[in-house]
Amino acid sequence: MSSQTLSQAAADIESTDDAGNALPHAQTAGRQARPLRFITCGSVDDGKSTLIGRLLWDTKAVKEDQAATLERDSTGKQNELGLPDFALLLDGLQAEREQGITIDVAYRYFATDRRSFIVADTPGHVQYTRNMATGASTADLAVLLVDARAGLLEQTRRHATIAALMGIRQFVLAVNKIDLSGYDEAGFNAIARDFREVALSLGVRQVTAIPVSALRGENIVLRGDEMMPWYDGPTLVEVLEKATQRTGQTTGFRLPVQRVSRPGEGFRGYQGNVAGGSIKPGDSVVVLPSGVEANVKAIVTYDLVRNAAVSGDAITLVLDRPVDVARGDMIAAIDQRPQVGRAFSARLVALSPDGIVPGKRYWLKAGARRQRVSVRPTSALDLQSGKWVDAVTLPVNGIGQAELDFDDDAIFDAYETNRETGAFILIDPDSLNTVAGGMIDKKRSPGERLGSLPDADRATITLPARLIEAFLKTDFAKAHAGEIRVSGPEEA
Structure with missing residues (x-):
């Protein structure tokens, strides 16, 4: 069967329902689009894994063999409704099942008639904050769970802050275990009001609050009108189907060079994944940090020569003249260049038990580029008050602002305009452990650091x-x- 025939057969299957009836064209087109990526986050024991397990179950995303395994593994763990332990669909590690907690990020794919999704179930424990940050780094939307009986906790605020720092601007507040609070409408409204204040302080205005029971499946896929006639908003799956995908790409063309390809004497190409914008033969580009300019001669992939490339494509770029380009350099649009300098301001999430030591020199890794950098924290976020306070250190799981000073020129975009070229990690040169994740705010002027130093440092x-x-x-x-x-x- 030819590839064209296979494609047509797949399209025919996607265009019909289980009974063989044709689906509306808009629904088919929606499922063929890029999946919406979202995370579940919040404090421990708020029911994240159970909610996602229930979502998978009710959208018929659990295969027969998975359902049989779930029934087997749930022996003796059924709830009062006689249903299996849905959390086992996400928590696969032995330690997770023994302790009843989520440790690692679990990714699952599912789809409705209207859209496809990739969900990342992230851990709620403070000690696994780094895993939550990893899941948030690629998400379009965050589903933040809150126990209806406990309300907002410090870890709730921490996860909301990290999600906002990662550029997520769509939040769903799932007030879970609403059945255990007696379906208290006033309690739900109070939690929703408190969280909207937190979200506004983080610059997030798109918040949808939903009262849910992950155990009973109320307001997740199916409505819970019988027990919550006072709630007339959307279900969780309805919000997900209508959510928008963030592009995060308001910059020009970006190609962080991962490898220089020289298969023969007559060919020199520069390989990498396009991290922003688009490119076509004839476009003018600049190689950074050297500043050498050239034109694009050809765009090559593994099987053909392309007439254009866009963000996300893996390509080999051929220029019209010999240029000194090495791994870690960046090829960018000549009229929309990233920031090049030796001093930047950034936001950090400390992930190491030792925290961030002021003045210590770390390795900073951004894409294929690794550089020495000196880090000086300037402020930290007080999660209780939501205010930034002066700080010279940043403890583990702390969120703060810092100044970065490099030995050589660094190349960045602001994280708000490009996630790929505005993010980095810090590595301890002694232990080689990742000590922090960071997001670039802006390039600092040469005199900015000197003027901001206290007298003791001058x-x-x-x-x-x-x-x-x-x-x-x-x-x-x-x-x-x-x-x-x-x-x-x-x-x-």
């Missing part, structure tokens, strides 16, 4: 003019040009 040295001129020519002075201020006699 020193004034008086030298004759001839020695100052000699000192400024040294490699040390050139490497720290942004941190050195020279004053004349009239300024002394």
